[in-house]
Amino acid sequence: MDINAYSARLHRDLYAAGQLGGEDALVLAEKMANALDPSIRLVLLDAMVEAAGEITEGLAPGAVEVRLAGREVQFAVTPPAVAEPIQPGTAAPAVQPPAATGSEESEADGGTARLSLRLPERLKGRVEEAAGAAGLSVNAWLVRSIAQVLEAPTVQPPPAAPSTPSPTVKIVTGQHITGWVR
Structure with missing residues (x-):
């Protein structure tokens, strides 16, 4: 979708409104139209994205995506899956939620x-x-x-490996030894 046409229409409307106020108003209208052009494009794009979101909610599990390619807006439609007709004499496939x-x-x-x-x-x-x-x-x-x-x-993550082992060995009374050995 080419949004340049919408931007150009707004430029023409501002220019026409500026003609009503004389030369100074005409110059001001032209400057405003040029300064507002990026904002106009963003507002139009936001409106399209919001509309695509609302359409997607109605299409679920299908979707509509808005993509910007250069200065052009493209719509990508993913239709909901269509069930194939069941042939007579065959079992119906299991229905998944x-x-x-x-x-x-x-x-x-x-x-x-x-x-x-x-x-x-x-x-x-x-x-x-x-x-x-x-x-x-x-x-x-x-x-x-x-x-x-x-x-x-x-799920609990596996225990972390110990950091660099200590080179010391701690000897406990009795016959048990604890600590790290290299």
């Missing part, structure tokens, strides 16, 4: 929060592959994966 998406957790927790995440390129590729294999958007896959990790029963 739908994977939890961010919308269920967000309703229970009081909304969603925006988070910026930077991944190494090699890890980003693996995340995109895993999300694609699961039929989810990257965002939905990350939300599901994080929820699974956080809701899993806590």
Whole structure:
């Protein structure tokens, strides 16, 4: 989607409004239009991202993502998986419950929060592959994966290896010896 058309329309509207006030107002309107252009683009992009989020909630487990490529906005739609028709005489496949998406957790927790995440390129590729294999958007896959990790029963990590062993040996009375030996 080319947002230049929307920005240009606002420029024209400001220019037309400036013509009503004379030459000084016209110059001021043109300067304002040029100064506000980056802000206009960000506001339009924010509105598109918010709209995509609302559409994604309605599409779950599908998703709509907004991507910025240069100065152009692109939409990536991941449709919900469609069940294949069952052939007569074959058993119906076992139905799996739908994977939890961010919308269920967000309703229970009081909304969603925006988070910026930077991944190494090699890890980003693996995340995109895993999300694609699961039929989810990257965002939905990350939300599901994080929820699974956080809701899993806590497992105690293995005991840490002792730091550099002490070269001393402590002798205890009796026949027991304790300490580190090299």
